[in-house]
Amino acid sequence: MTVLAGKHPQGSPRGSPRARRGARSPASALFWRLFLINGLVFAAGLTVLALSPATVSSPVLLTELPILAVGLAVMLGANAVLLRTSLAPLGALTALMERVDLLRSRDRIAHSGSGDLGTLIATFNAMLDRLEAERSASAAHALAAQEAERQRIARELHDEIGQSLTVVLLALKRTVDRAPHDLRAELHTVAETVRASLDEVRQVARRLRPGVLEDLGLISAMNALASDFSGSSGVPVTRLLDARLPQLSGDTELVIYRIAQESLTNIARHARASHVELSLRAEPDTEPDTVVLRVTDDGRGGPIHDGAGIRGMRERAMLIGADLTIDRAPSQGTEVRLSVPLVPAPIAERRE
Template sequence: MSLYWRIFLLNAAVLVVAVLLLLGPVTVSTPVLLGEAIVLVSGLIAMLIVNALLLRVGLAPFQRLTRAMLTADLLKPGRRPAVTGHGEMAELTRTFNTMLDRLEAERATSSARVLSAQEAERQRIAQELHDEVGQTLTAVLLQLKHSADHAPDALRDELRQAQETTRGSLDEIRRIARRLRPGVLEELGLLSALRSLATEFSTRGLTVRPHVDAGLPKLDQETELVLYRVAQEGLTNTARHSGASRVDLHLRPLSQGGVRLLVRDDGRGIGRAAEGAGIRGMRERALLIGADLTIGPGESGGTEVRLDATGGAKGRTA
């Protein structure tokens, strides 16, 4: 029976009972006596209460489905409203769940294409920075050195200063190129890449300590890249926004297979700040490999980024 007919019949039943009462033991005089008025008002209140309760029970599944629609997030998949009730309500809930499945699959596919194109573009830019800008600055450095060696004393100090400025710019270009294209990840693997990240982000005011447990499974290339990028983004957010003095970077095996990445700092915490593009990017990357990403307060304050990647393992290393 459809929802329309259920509500119609419930209201009809209430009205029929009221009419039967008026035709039977309940009568109305003219003018209305006090006792009759009390009976009629009490009956009206009772009918309204019963009608409200019946409507609440009948429409409760709609309220649950509405809450599910309001809280649905394609970056946090897996949440589905339970299929309850019968008829139209159950069919509507199943249709909504099917729609979420399709949207999440399409979002994952489109995100994979976008991130793949993004990585390719990063590699192209890094290559151009290294080959074009890097070589140009190297040539400028050699020319400045030659000029400084043959310049009069009055200009030598200025040329030396320009040489140091150019050398600093060249180092910065190389650092940017390394971040755009993690060559150490491709050449030496994930563990060396994470240790290199820790060294890169360690400054006078921030200490990054890498912790890598033994018995890690062998991961595919896509999973390693996601782990590296999430660690990189987590450290970037910590360095820019947290005010932390220490960060612990953990990589450990999971009992059910896969690995867990932890980036835990002692900063001011994330609080109720809205998620920015960096965190949304981490969530999209996690979806690519079916990983679970959790961002929240740490056990002793600060912020903790946890990524559980159970897919992509190829068996444990010796």
Template sequence: MSLFRRIFLLNATVLCAAAALLLLGPVTVSTPVVLTEALILTAGLIAMLVANAALLRVGLAPLQRLTRAMTTTDLLHPGRRPVVAGQGEVAELISTFNTMLDRLEAERAASTAVALSAQEDERHRIAQELHDEIGQTLTAVLLELKHVADHAPPLLRSQLRQVQETTRGSLDEIRRIARRLRPGVLEELGLTTALTALTHETTSHAGITVSRHFDQELPQLSHETELVIYRVAQESLTNIVRHAAAHRVNISLGADATGLHLRITDDGKGLGAAREGAGIRGMRERALLIGARLTLNQRPGNGTEVHLRVPAPQRSH
């Protein structure tokens, strides 16, 4: 039972008991009860109940708004704070809740930044080990296989050539994984070139046609902002290849008066009723680190649109 209903029923019980005592008890206006007096008491009782309900509704309205805010608050979807209203403890409670949200969002942003930074460092380390150790080992194996195949009998040579191709394919896959873990092209050639290489590498083997539209003159961005844009695009394209069953993908990056916009749309089966997974939550957390906003929308018909808006592009240091 809500607080409003409990208080109202309590007050109504007291008022009804008082009215009953006046009508039926020894303390009455007249004995026996006169009809006009009963009507007057009944009307007064109704008026008191209505006034009591109205006053409680007005007094408890800030608490109802606070309750709605508590049930809908999501730190991955920052929204407006409930307005501080009411008197005394009610206003203090709402103000305390807003302060708590500010603290939680700041703490989450700080902890997320540390976690994502550690994740990027670990990706860098793994990519370096794949390239320097496993990659060089497989390269040496390829050279040895070639040397053995050149001096092997014809029948064995054919089998060794097949082993060579399998090893070469494994080496290419390891290099591709290393590039996804650490996008060196992003640091060396810039964001648009890195996005172009990413779309080609991610979708070429899946039979998906990609249309790219990148503004020629983008504002200068910090490395952190570029990395967030790249990772959001990477996760979006990965989800499309794995889950969307799409045939066409459009990716655009441009700037206008409201900020920088990355849009990725596909003609796949859409979001449906599926809950957001760890990949999308990770995208939202990355967006919050640079003050950006990520939205996912179901397109008319089929397909999904991922929109990342960076309201204030930062200059690189």
């Protein structure tokens, strides 16, 4: 079960004449708009001065200076208002450039499609759409390769190293039966060491390739994941797993499982928690209907830093159109929340 990217979005070639004309048109339109605004302001000011009874002597009299100052202030004020109105979308565009993150939720600038900057904003939004699609496709290919490599390593651990350790363990058992009495204790110790190594190899193989997910389904896989976590870390896990989940695709189940697995791994490594809650429920009252995964701990919490593990979780969530948030829990510790809409993902597709 692997996650693969869909087709790359098609568009005009970067160096095509159409693309070059599209790149020049917003700047050209902005230039002419500013030129016309300034021309309109100065023409209006000139008309008002020409039709008003105010006159200007040569040299300028002191009594005429206030009239000139008021006229200049009115023209500058009108020019400032018109320019600020025309250039207001640039402020929103700058703010979006500063906060945009291709792994976060879609963030775009709303525009009416009219005005000189409408084309610029529409082009920028289209660029973000294209970058997100390309990032999703690249991440999907990388994660697909990662899953394939995990499955290969898991098979080798199970079929080669696991079988070899099993053969060694059986040989040790036969040797113990024929060994002198004074050597049996040492051979028993060696056999237990080999048995423990075999168990560790099997656990690593299960973590790399969740066979229970394919064989028994998501709920059984989540229960096994919680049991393995409690067994290795000693931290109890409260499980709130809805057995009546709606039908989910193989990709969606794999993403939910991997994000839960990474969350529990982070808790074991960093949280110093004494209790964990693992919840997976359907929320049909939302729009659209969603399945929500929550992993909450009562550990030390603290600032959330997007390391390699968290960014990998965000990339997986992006592949199925899910929303991933990592924040402080209501009481203390950290809460990981994955909200999966029950709609087909636009980018990911499954290959058996």
